[in-house]
Amino acid sequence: MEEIFKTIAPYSQSQIKESLVWLETSVQFVKGVQFFYPNWNKEMIISKLQSCKTCADFQVAFIEMIIKNSIKNTMDSFEIVGLDKIDTTNSLFISNHRDIFLDSALLQNHLYDLGKPFTEISLGDNLMVNDTMKAVAKLNNMFTVFRSGKKIEKLKNSINLSKYIRHSIIDKKVSSWIAQGNGRTKDGNDITESGLIKMLLLSGGNDVKESLSELNIVVSTISFEYEPCAFEKAHELSLLDEEGIYNKEKFENINSILNGINDYKGNVKLVFEKLNVNKIDFSNNKKQDVIKIAKEIDSLVYKNYQLWKTNYMAYDLLHNDFKYQEYYTQENMVKFNNYLKKSDNEDVYYRVLKMYVNPIYNKNKKIS
Numbered sequence: 001m002e003e004i005f006k007t008i009a010p011y012s013q014s015q016i017k018e019s020l021v022w023l024e025t026s027v028q029f030v031k032g033v034q035f036f037y038p039n040w041n042k043e044m045i046i047s048k049l050q051s052c053k054t055c056a057d058f059q060v061a062f063i064e065m066i067i068k069n070s071i072k073n074t075m076d077s078f079e080i081v082g083l084d085k086i087d088t089t090n091s092l093f094i095s096n097h098r099d100i101f102l103d104s105a106l107l108q109n110h111l112y113d114l115g116k117p118f119t120e121i122s123l124g125d126n127l128m129v130n131d132t133m134k135a136v137a138k139l140n141n142m143f144t145v146f147r148s149g150k151k152i153e154k155l156k157n158s159i160n161l162s163k164y165i166r167h168s169i170i171d172k173k174v175s176s177w178i179a180q181g182n183g184r185t186k187d188g189n190d191i192t193e194s195g196l197i198k199m200l201l202l203s204g205g206n207d208v209k210e211s212l213s214e215l216n217i218v219v220s221t222i223s224f225e226y227e228p229c230a231f232e233k234a235h236e237l238s239l240l241d242e243e244g245i246y247n248k249e250k251f252e253n254i255n256s257i258l259n260g261i262n263d264y265k266g267n268v269k270l271v272f273e274k275l276n277v278n279k280i281d282f283s284n285n286k287k288q289d290v291i292k293i294a295k296e297i298d299s300l301v302y303k304n305y306q307l308w309k310t311n312y313m314a315y316d317l318l319h320n321d322f323k324y325q326e327y328y329t330q331e332n333m334v335k336f337n338n339y340l341k342k343s344d345n346e347d348v349y350y351r352v353l354k355m356y357v358n359p360i361y362n363k364n365k366k367i368s
Helices: 015-022 027-037 044-052 056-072 102-113 131-139 153-174 194-200 210-212 230-243 254-261 288-303 309-318 330-340 345-366
Strands: 075-081 092-095 119-123 142-145 176-179 217-224 268-275
Touching: 015 044, 015 056, 015 131, 027 044, 027 056, 027 131, 044 056, 056 075, 056 102, 056 131, 075 102, 092 102, 102 119, 102 176, 102 217, 102 268, 142 153, 153 176, 153 194, 194 210, 194 288, 210 288, 217 288, 230 345, 268 288, 288 345, 309 330, 309 345, 330 345
Parallel strands: 075 268, 092 176, 092 217, 119 142, 119 176
Antiparallel strands: 217 268
């Protein structure tokens, strides 16, 4: 591995071995594992750690069943569309981002079921809150996205990240997963951040189309009937608007991961479609091309987003209308209204409604 990628890349083989041994001594790790697997005692956990030799081994031993249990216990249905048409060997999966863990984990679970290699996964350094979390993340084949620092440091980190992703896909021949924006979509309005596209192009040549084509981009669109952590997201946005700042507690994101796994989600759909670079009218004016690329990714997300009863009910409640009443029953509406009672206050209530309504607006508008 190149020296410049050491702080970014998943663990090397020697680091994997060292980290697995260290986790045997981590009380936090043992307690964390027992949260998901209460029947496992410390000796069983250590035995499983000792049987692992690779990141994939660790994912299969400790993570796969968490994902499968989430599908079994919190989803009424789960459907994946389009992955059979995708070369999963060395693609860059760019995803709308609704849940910290599941958006990428559900892809990994399906790849495992198909007998295909896991992808590498991007993870913000803000989620690596302690040494145990960092070890678990890196053993899950995650590469680090550094988000803090001064302007010059952020630029340096962006260039390094861009080079690493391109190196992974072109040279290492492995796939990567990254979210379309910095953090989860909290208002239901999926938008590809221009900063992501700029970052990806930093390591390419002057020909923007060629630079983009080399990355083999696949757009991943996830749609939850019941949004994970919906009320927490709305509460955060409400406080942010009211006070101008929102300071997260140290382990708030970890709690969001746990809630995202355990929250009831109803029906869930995950759709994959390769980005067709020939549909983008490149000008080789990077500023203009970045906007066009982001819009094309957005158009695929909006096209492939599955609208559910919750979206239609939220629209009719928000607009005091019956426009979409054919998509739900009175019983569905009673269930949804009971769900909405979890709102802290009126502002959170309306923000949750808008979270479900925004995908309808996006679905209906033309990307131009």
